Amino acid sequence: xxxxxxxxxxxxxxxxxxxxxxxxxxxxxxxxxxxxxxxxxxxxxxxxxxxxxxxxxxxxxxxxxxxxxxxxxxxxxxxxxxxxxxxxxxxxxxxxxxxxxxxxxxxxxxxxxxxxxxxxxxxxxxxxxxxxxxxxxxxxxxxxxxxxxxxxxxxxxxxxxxxxxxxxxxxxxxxxxxxxxxxxxxxxxxxxxxxxxxxxxxxxxxxxxxxxxxxxxxxxxxxxxxxxxxxxxxxxxxxxxxxx
Amino acid sequence: xxxxxxxxxxxxxxxxxxxxxxxxxxxxxxxxxxxxxxxxxxxxxxxxxxxxxxxxxxxxxxxxxxxxxxxxxxxxxxxxxxxxxxxxxxxxxxxxxxxxxxxxxxxxxxxxxxxxxxxxxxxxxxxxxxxxxxxxxxxxxxxxxxxxxxxxxxxxxxxxxxxxxxxxxxxxxxxxxxxxxxxxxxxxxxxxxxxxxxxxxxxxxxxxxxxxxxxxxxxxxxxxxxxxxxxxxxxxxxxxxxxxxxxxxxxx
Numbered sequence: 035x036x037x038x039x040x041x042x043x044x045x046x047x048x049x050x051x052x053x054x055x056x057x058x059x060x061x062x063x064x065x066x067x068x069x070x071x072x073x074x075x076x077x078x079x080x081x082x083x084x085x086x087x088x089x090x091x092x093x094x095x096x097x098x099x100x101x102x103x104x105x106x107x108x109x110x111x112x113x114x115x116x117x118x119x120x121x122x123x124x125x126x127x128x129x130x131x132x133x134x135x136x137x138x139x140x141x142x143x144x145x146x147x148x149x150x151x152x153x154x155x156x157x158x159x160x161x162x163x164x165x166x167x168x169x170x171x172x173x174x175x176x177x178x179x180x181x182x183x184x185x186x187x188x189x190x191x192x193x194x195x196x197x198x199x200x201x202x203x204x205x206x207x208x209x210x211x212x213x214x215x216x217x218x219x220x221x222x223x224x225x226x227x228x229x230x231x232x233x234x235x236x237x238x239x240x241x242x243x244x245x246x247x248x249x250x251x252x253x254x255x256x257x258x259x260x261x262x263x264x265x266x267x268x269x270x271x272x273x274x275x276x277x278x
Numbered sequence: 279x280x281x282x283x284x285x286x287x288x289x290x291x292x293x294x295x296x297x298x299x300x301x302x303x304x305x306x307x308x309x310x311x312x313x314x315x316x317x318x319x320x321x322x323x324x325x326x327x328x329x330x331x332x333x334x335x336x337x338x339x340x341x342x343x344x345x346x347x348x349x350x351x352x353x354x355x356x357x358x359x360x361x362x363x364x365x366x367x368x369x370x371x372x373x374x375x376x377x378x379x380x381x382x383x384x385x386x387x388x389x390x391x392x393x394x395x396x397x398x399x400x401x402x403x404x405x406x407x408x409x410x411x412x413x414x415x416x417x418x419x420x421x422x423x424x425x426x427x428x429x430x431x432x433x434x435x436x437x438x439x440x441x442x443x444x445x446x447x448x449x450x451x452x453x454x455x456x457x458x459x460x461x462x463x464x465x466x467x468x469x470x471x472x473x474x475x476x477x478x479x480x481x482x483x484x485x486x487x488x489x490x491x492x493x494x495x496x497x498x499x500x501x502x503x504x505x506x507x508x509x510x511x512x513x514x515x516x517x518x519x520x521x522x523x524x525x526x527x528x529x530x
Contacts, residue, residue, distance in 0.1 A: 052368035059365065063356035122352035127329045128409065131346040132369040276331045 049133050053142035056129070058149060061117045067150065070113040074154050077105060081161040085168075093244045095169045098162035099179030100241025100248070103186045104234060105158050110151030110190025111197075111216055115208070117147045118198035126200060140274035144195055144267070151187040151194075159183045175245035178252040182237060185259040189232050192266035193219065201273050233258045279303045279326070279417065279448055284335035286321060295321045297472035299335070303450060305416070308443045308461055311452040312477075313469030314500065319452040320349060320421050322467075322474055326450055327419040341416025341448065343370075349421040349452075351406035353394045359405050360390035366409040377412040383438060384408060384431055400426035407435070411442070418442060420451045436461055 061067055081098070121129070121143075130139045159179060166176050193215050195201075202208040222231035233255050240251035284299040295318045303309055303326075313319045324330045325337065327346040355362065363377045370376075381387055386404045389397060394405065403426050410418060418439070424432050436458050443449045451458060458464055466477040493501055502512045 048371055049369055052365070052371075056365040056369060059361075060356060122354055124348045124350065124352040125355060127324070127327075127348060128346065128352070128366070128406075129369065130329060131327055131344045132366055132409070132413070134342065134344075 114194030345415035
């Protein structure tokens, strides 16, 4: 086969998925996934210890769906940065030449990191969902909880991806940047600048107000999160369009 | 592929690594990039491969499929050589068997089940070369590919690169060891003083003269590299004994 025999334009979808699988396989084989998994399992155990079947605890059970989303945001950001930094710098260069474009490589990294964050988020959500089932919370708020976790997992992933080594090469700056990013997002969501941040207080309040309030607030929260996720992804792709 | 007035530095206010590089690289040609350590060869190769964007100037006509092998293959990855090459082939949209012929040609076949961190430097280098060649690239960029290779692979690689060039690839190789000098129609680019210039290869026809030069042992390699970059064949040897100058020390 000569260069002219190979089609010049490859389909980007399969390259994206293959590169995401490669990064995911590297992360799993390196066992770095244990770092976020251990605290997640500890949290699940703590939640199970506080288990209640009392039907009067419907509001508390719905509230735990919101609490799980907060933890998903924090752990998702941490896991994303950990996954994206598993790949050595020279391998990132090889992946970019193989994928054909730096943004495609960044998108694959984001996809792999989101997969991990989503799995961790669903693991965190499993105990609150079981608790909701046992106290008789209707299915709609539980579905809203799953949707919220899926969206928040992406928010955390995008924030973690912005502090990866490809963007902030010095670990001395990257980790404080991640902590600052997470703290700023939390603090902003408390005040009048809440529209600029993840709507954390919004979903916590709605979830703790009970199943119907949570379901009512979900579309607005979802729209806010989608906008936030889109903005962060755009910034990420802008910063990675030129390899450094 | 054309570079026009390309300049590059790693950070604002950092010194320029390359200041004004204008070059043309034609398909079907093997280009050897020479220059001293730190002259900017690897930076030039990364610019060619699209792994760095020039701060000034333009790079146009870069082929869509690029194969790149860095000077040091990143062996610190939790894969066997075979698994790694499978993944890289999949990223390029090629079947998992696409790299096997290249692995056989470079003598990597029996190391495919070995984990990358356990490979020797030369074997890891071969993995890097195989992943770059698997693409059947329109542009192949190799940074010091001969370092650490065994003699058999070192002699197998230049004809293989010539083959790729004949099939239409643009091949660019940085090489301190002058392993490519026997390739016909080799295009040489010398990087020095922040720029890169094409060097005319010394014509093999016509009268040749042998010039013997004695230099301090520490300077011999550098002078030899400089003369080679100007297209002269250079033979470097150690002095045979305590003989007076004129009877032959390091000759070039």
